[in-house]
Amino acid sequence: MEQFVNRIKELNRLKALYGSEQAELAIIYGRRQIGKSELVRQSIIDRNDVVYYQAVQGTPTTQLSRFVETAASTFPSITSVKEEWEPLLTHLVERDAIIILDEFPYLIESDKSFPSIVQHLWDTGVDDSQATLILTGSAVGMIHTYLLDGGAPLYGRISQTPNGRIELTQLPFRSVQEFVPGYTPEDRVFVYGVFGGTPRYLDPLDASRSLGENITRLLCDPDGPLHSEPETVLQMELSEVNTYFSVLESIARGNRSRNEIAQGAGIESTNTSYYFDRLETLQIIEKHHPALADPTRSKRTRYKIRDPVFRFYFRYLYGRGGQYELYGENAYEDLIEPELPDFVSETFEELCHDALPELYPECTFTRVPSQWWYKGREIDVVAPTDGPKLLVGEAKFTNAPLGYDILNTLEETVEYIDWTPKTGGNPSYEYALFSRSGFKSSVEEAADDRTDIHLFDLNDVVDTFETDKTR
Known part of the structure; x- marks a missing residue:
């Protein structure tokens, strides 16, 4: 089971929503594997008024039937309601239910009208309710399109309190240390520098093994659970991934300005804005300005990859499978360990x-x-x-x-x-x-x-x- 570490503030924010005297609509979003599902599961322990539905890819009919089956375990009367989203959600809202739609972008994929249905319900049917609707999602681009950007169907419906919009980011170093309690301070810094603060990347760490053994079995091994994670995440969010991969590889190899990155990626610097903006929106890269500079005016901009696992992948693993096969069991010691401090x-x-x-x-x-x-x-x-x-x-x-x-x-x-x-x-x-x-x-x-x-x-x-x- 995933360790639940250092999400106390977010947990309290959710519980405040559940205790509200009016209907609340909230969004929890963040990158894949960042801990959204575990957060909501922890927030509903010992409650008997919750419908927690984890959406999957499927047709509208299968989504609805699975939702009814899930909701019926808490609210049996829902089986008599017409299997359409608006009457089903209305039935639960009238009973002040806590409704959690985990990975709701899958619902949008199967039924593009879903955001408009929720919009209509929230505009017309919640005045006398104390229900809470929580939407979670990893598809950051889709979340911006349907919820956060101006003109989105649900824009402005999210609770205006600080609790209505919870963005989960990586755990800080203080919390990451708890995953490897037996490690020396130096090795804990190495762990944070390689695995970052994503709970699902930290969970497989075995503190009884050395740092090198963990890196080898989790990242370098082609069958390791994290080996292809960056590719999987990017392919879920992006089309024409080859150009994005080239940009990320260029950054991972030490290029920092737009011109340097474009040159390293083999693309024209005048054609980079679309790719950089998209990667920033998806929280894959971030830009920095020098200390003391005004970020709204400074042209001295550098870029970095936010997640160490992504940076590690594009520096050491991407396109180098044959090299690792050649070195065999010595790949980590010969190819990675000498460069790891840098x-x-x-x-x-x-x-x-x-x-x-x-x-x-x-x-x-x-x-x-x-x-x-x-x-x-x-x-x-x-x-x-x-x-x-x-x-x-x-x-x-x-x-x-x-x-x-x-x-x-x-x-x-x-x-x-x-x-x-x-x-x-x-x-x-x-x-x-x-x-x-x-x-x-x-x-x-x-x-x-x-x-x-x-x-x-x-x-x-x-x-x-x-x-x-x-x-």
Whole structure:
């Protein structure tokens, strides 16, 4: 059974809907395997007023008959109702039922009029009801088309409270650690960097096996449960997938700007907007702007793949099946393990960003800590405060101790940052250095001699994500 981890806020939001004194229509959406079904199942434990119907692909007739069969176990009187969606739903709404239509896009596939039926019911038949209708779906594009975008049939009918629209995203690192409690802090970072925070990707992990064994059996093995997951998800959502696959492979191999990605994918940069916009809507990729830049005006945009499993697939597995067969049992050790620290370094950097409020409790940050870049110069960590202090840092997830050259380059690069404190005057810089493998003595001596340099090892970062802080 899927572990139910860190969805307490969402669970409480659903229970608030169930306790409402008026009819409520809500949507739960998010990528496939993110935990939507488990969330709604947890929310209805011990209730006797629920119809939970998990839709599948089928004809309108089979959908209706399966729905009636499911609903009859809680509301037997529904068997006497005409088998059409509007009278069936009306019958349940009149009885203040909680109706959950899981994967409702399948209902739309079999009957395009289904959203309009719900729209009519909600506009005319729920005034005296305390029913709750929950729609869940993984087909993010379809959900936008029929529910969330202006002009959609159900646009504006979703509950206007914060509880009416629940988007499930990946679990944070704090929660992911609970899936591998016996792992070292370093290996937990590797797990998060490879498997991300999707519950269904984390459930098959075996904490009694090594990191390499888990990666091999779950991802690298052609019969592994996650090996073809990215292809499956993309083929469910997209047509002409070859171009999308080329774009994602280009990003996974380190290209970040639109021009770089287009060149790596072998397509004209002028033809990329459609593909990028579609992948963003589906939450497959996301764009970033430099720290301190105005995202509405900045043209310095970079793209990344949101889900580590997708990034891993397109960096190491896509189109390389023959190579893995050639290496056989040594494929992980020879092809992946030597590069894995570099692959996970992006995740480690993000964890360093997230850890800053805990590591610097005396600071009030006015923006989310992030990366900065300008004309070939980069800084891993930049975080402005409400005072004159600008926190800057480097995060290195390498096998070697961080040396003084990193600090020296950082001090030179900050001169190119254009930032004026809200308090006026010139900024003062605070230097934060993060390292997986410790620090050379020259760096430690500098930190001992100066008050503006702080050193943090991997354990310092991981310790800020103690699981009991969310309880």
